[in-house]
Amino acid sequence: MHTDLPETPVAVVAEEQPSTGLRRRLIGAGLIGLAGSLVPRLATRAGASPDTPATTTTAPPKRPTTDDVSLLGFAQSVELAAVELYQMAVAAQSLGDAALAVVTSVQQAHVAYAQSLNALLGRQAPGTVLTDVVDQFAADFSGDEASILSAAFVLEDTAVATHSELIGQLTGVDGAQLIASMLIAEARHSAAFADLAGETDLDTLIFTSAQALEPGEG
Amino acid sequence: MNDDVRRTLRHMGATADADHRAMATAMQAMFESSTTAQQRRHALLGRRSFLQIGGFSVATAAVLAACGGNDGGGLARVGNAPTTVPLPDPIINDGVLLRTASSLEHSAIAVYDLVIGNADLLDPSLDDVAKRFRDDHAGHAALFEKLTAQIGAEPWTCSNPRIDEFVVGPVLKAITGAPATEDAAAVTATDDAKRDVLHFAHGLESLAGATYQALVPLLSEPSMRKESITIGTHEVRHAALLALVITGRPDGYVPPVEAPVDPPEFPIAYVIPSAFGSLGAQQVVLGAPNESGVRTTFSLDTPSLNSFVYDYMTPNC
Numbered sequence: 001m002h003t004d005l006p007e008t009p010v011a012v013v014a015e016e017q018p019s020t021g022l023r024r025r026l027i028g029a030g031l032i033g034l035a036g037s038l039v040p041r042l043a044t045r046a047g048a049s050p051d052t053p054a055t056t057t058t059a060p061p062k063r064p065t066t067d068d069v070s071l072l073g074f075a076q077s078v079e080l081a082a083v084e085l086y087q088m089a090v091a092a093q094s095l096g097d098a099a100l101a102v103v104t105s106v107q108q109a110h111v112a113y114a115q116s117l118n119a120l121l122g123r124q125a126p127g128t129v130l131t132d133v134v135d136q137f138a139a140d141f142s143g144d145e146a147s148i149l150s151a152a153f154v155l156e157d158t159a160v161a162t163h164s165e166l167i168g169q170l171t172g173v174d175g176a177q178l179i180a181s182m183l184i185a186e187a188r189h190s191a192a193f194a195d196l197a198g199e200t201d202l203d204t205l206i207f208t209s210a211q212a213l214e215p216g217e218g
Numbered sequence: 219m220n221d222d223v224r225r226t227l228r229h230m231g232a233t234a235d236a237d238h239r240a241m242a243t244a245m246q247a248m249f250e251s252s253t254t255a256q257q258r259r260h261a262l263l264g265r266r267s268f269l270q271i272g273g274f275s276v277a278t279a280a281v282l283a284a285c286g287g288n289d290g291g292g293l294a295r296v297g298n299a300p301t302t303v304p305l306p307d308p309i310i311n312d313g314v315l316l317r318t319a320s321s322l323e324h325s326a327i328a329v330y331d332l333v334i335g336n337a338d339l340l341d342p343s344l345d346d347v348a349k350r351f352r353d354d355h356a357g358h359a360a361l362f363e364k365l366t367a368q369i370g371a372e373p374w375t376c377s378n379p380r381i382d383e384f385v386v387g388p389v390l391k392a393i394t395g396a397p398a399t400e401d402a403a404a405v406t407a408t409d410d411a412k413r414d415v416l417h418f419a420h421g422l423e424s425l426a427g428a429t430y431q432a433l434v435p436l437l438s439e440p441s442m443r444k445e446s447i448t449i450g451t452h453e454v455r456h457a458a459l460l461a462l463v464i465t466g467r468p469d470g471y472v473p474p475v476e477a478p479v480d481p482p483e484f485p486i487a488y489v490i491p492s493a494f495g496s497l498g499a500q501q502v503v504l505g506a507p508n509e510s511g512v513r514t515t516f517s518l519d520t521p522s523l524n525s526f527v528y529d530y531m532t533p534n535c
Contacts, residue, residue, distance in 0.1 A: 060438055098468030102490070105472040109493040160451055168444030173435040180434040180447050184427055184495025187451035191458035192471050192489045202350050206455045208448075 064120065064172040071166050072175050073126040074215040076117040078162055079182075081133040082110040082155060088141040089148045099145055099196055103152065106189050113182045120178055133158075133213065149197040156190035157210035159183075165212040306530045308523070312442060313371025315433055316362050317527040319446065321378035322429055323359035324535075325386055326422050327352055328377050332390070339393070339415045344463065351423070351456050358449045365442060376535035380525035385518060389418050392505030392514050406506040413464075413484075414504035420460040420487050421502035425518040427454035431495045432520045454495070461487035483513070 064072055086107035089095065095103055118125040133155075140151030163183040170176040187208070194205050203209075330352035333340040340348060363373035377386075393414045395407030408414050430450030434443045462470045464487045472490045484503050500518040507513050 058438065098471065101468070102471050105490060105493075109490075112493050164444055164448050164451070167434065167447050168440050170440060170443075176440070176443055177435040180431045180443075180450075181494040181497075183447055184431050184450055184454050185490065185493060187454050188458050188490045191455045195459075195462060195467070195489070196471070202347070205459060206350075206354065206452055208451060 061172045062174055064170070064175045068170050068172045068175045069121060069124050071169055071215055072117055072121055072179075073124065074130075074213075075163060075166055075179060075182075076114050076121070076125055077128050077130040078133065078159060078213060079110050079114040079117065080128065081130040082159065083107060083114060084129055084134050085137050085141045085155060086110065086152075088138060089152070092142050092144075092148065094144045095148065096145060099149060102192050102196060103148070106152070106156075106192075109185060109189070116178055116182075120174060130213070146197065149193050153190055153193035153197055153199070154210060156186050156193055157208055158213060159186045160190060160208045161210045161212040164208070166215075306528075308526070308528050308530075310436075310523075310526060310528075311371075312369055312438055313366055314526050314528050315436055316366040316369070316442070317371065317374035317529075318378065318521045318525065319430065319433065319449075320359045320362035320366065320374050321376060321527045322381065322426055322521065323355045323362065324375065325377040325381050326355045326426060327359065328382075329386060329390075329419070329422060330355070333415050333419075339411050341412055344416075347459070348419075351419075354452055354456070358452070361445065361449065365445060371529065374527045374531075374533065376533045378521070378525055378527065379531075379534055381521070385516060389502070389504065389516055392516075393418070395506075408505050409507075416460060416464050417484060417487070417502050417504055420457055420464060421500040421516070421518045423453050423457035423460060424500045425520065426450070427457060428495065428497050428500070429520045432497050450495075457487075458489040461489050461491075 086103055089103050090100070090107070118127065137151050137155055140147045143151075160183055163179050163186065167176050167179055167183070170179065190208075191205055199205060330348055334345055334348045334352065359375075363375060366373040391405045393408050393411050396402075396405040398404035427450045430446045430453065433446045437443045437446060464470065470487065470489055473486070473488055485501050497520060499520075502516045502518060503513050504516070505514040
């Protein structure tokens with residue numbers, strides 16, 4: 001029974017059962033090798049986070065909030081009032097070529113603003129005109145060129161003041177971003193109308209002096 | 219045939235006997251041997267087995283390493299390379315944005331300081347306007363520094379290093395000219411410094427307006443957004459007034475309905491260049507024309523990752 005056993009009996013087991021033993025060892029070795037090769041990679045990944053302090057940031061919401069919808073709807077009603085007033089100015093037929101070109105361009109810009117707000121608000125867009133503003137400026141916008149240009153300057157300055165206040169209240173980024181892009185252009189509108197109206201005072205040309213409209217007016 | 223069958227059967231029997239003996243040996247070794255437990259473990263994982271396992275593991279690891287990605291990125295080097303200090307992680311927060319805003323104001327102030335009172339660069343009739351614009355920028359810078367301090371960040375009271383290096387410096391060289399250096403060829407002075415200064419000032423004011431418009435969606439607090447856009451309206455009104463000086467009236471108010479057939483040599487400055495505030499780069503063309511008659515175009519982009527004034531940056535003034 002023991003005649004064919006080598007000096008180390010157990011060692012014979014390994015030699016005499018190559019088919020099953022080697023397979024197991026191969027599998028075992030493969031698993032060991034796999035584990036060994038993955039250790040550095042996993043260790044690197046695991047080690048990436050503990051030393052890096054997590055920064056906590058409170059990102060503002062992107063879409064308009066419920067309060068934002070109300071504010072943006074108000075902004076749209078201001079824009080629609082401006083569109084109506086510039087229509088009156090063109091209809092008055094009292095503008096020279098230079099003033100008419102500016103009024104036409106600015107009117108188209110306000111149409112684009114109202115449409116952009118409509119796109120942002122969707123079915124929640126009021127689509128109504130702020131009638132108080134129209135009533136306040138209607139006479140001047142229907143007068144001669146000088147009165148139209150002066151009134152247009154005040155209207156644009158009022159729009160800048162109003163939208164600046166809105167940006168200070170809007171929470172959602174989308175609405176604030178859109179109002180900001182309108183506001184920057186309206187500041188240029190006011191400078192153009194002030195210059196056309198003959199204004200030379202730098203304070204008047206550079207700073208906004210009009211009072212902001214309050215949401216809820218009209 | 220029968221002999222073949224018998225030989226086969228005998229061979230199979232011998233194989234079975236060998237298998238049986240081996241199993242018996244293994245069982246005996248495991249349970250009846252006088253060897254110690256330590257010896258049994260060594261026998262189960264003997265030197266040869268260990269070497270087989272180890273060799274296979276190394277081969278497997280080599281194959282996996284060869285198939286895997288190269289995340290290390292290290293280059294072989296010869297000699298002693300100096301130790302590199304990695305840059306801190308750039309974190310963009312309200313403080314960084316406000317520091318960047320004040321840095322832009324200081325860059326504009328430096329440009330105005332350079333041209334005010336210099337009759338070669340600015341028509342003396344425009345000195346007062348330029349002084350007013352410069353003072354406005356100083357007020358804006360002070361406001362941004364105050365806001366920076368209010369949120370607990372360190373106010374930045376210097377110009378923007380990146381804009382100075384890649385915009386202001388090269389533009390001023392293109393206007394005034396510069397002698398050749400070891401690194402750069404000589405720059406010929408422009409043929410109309412006053413024109414170029416006005417174009418550059420218009421570009422800087424437009425850039426400032428676009429920057430503060432761009433900050434609105436980036437700043438977290440609505441109150442800071444309001445401050446930013448309010449200052450932005452001042453900047454674009456500066457740009458509007460400069461557009462009237464550059465382009466004149468009435469051509470400088472709005473772009474014509476139909477664009478000119480031939481593009482102008484210099485971008486035309488308008489009071490109302492577009493329906494919405496643009497965040498696109500401001501193109502400024504200036505300097506002496508080269509041998510092909512083409513002048514240098516500088517692109518003034520709103521500050522971004524490379525030009526933000528991060529918390530870890532130290533003042534250079």
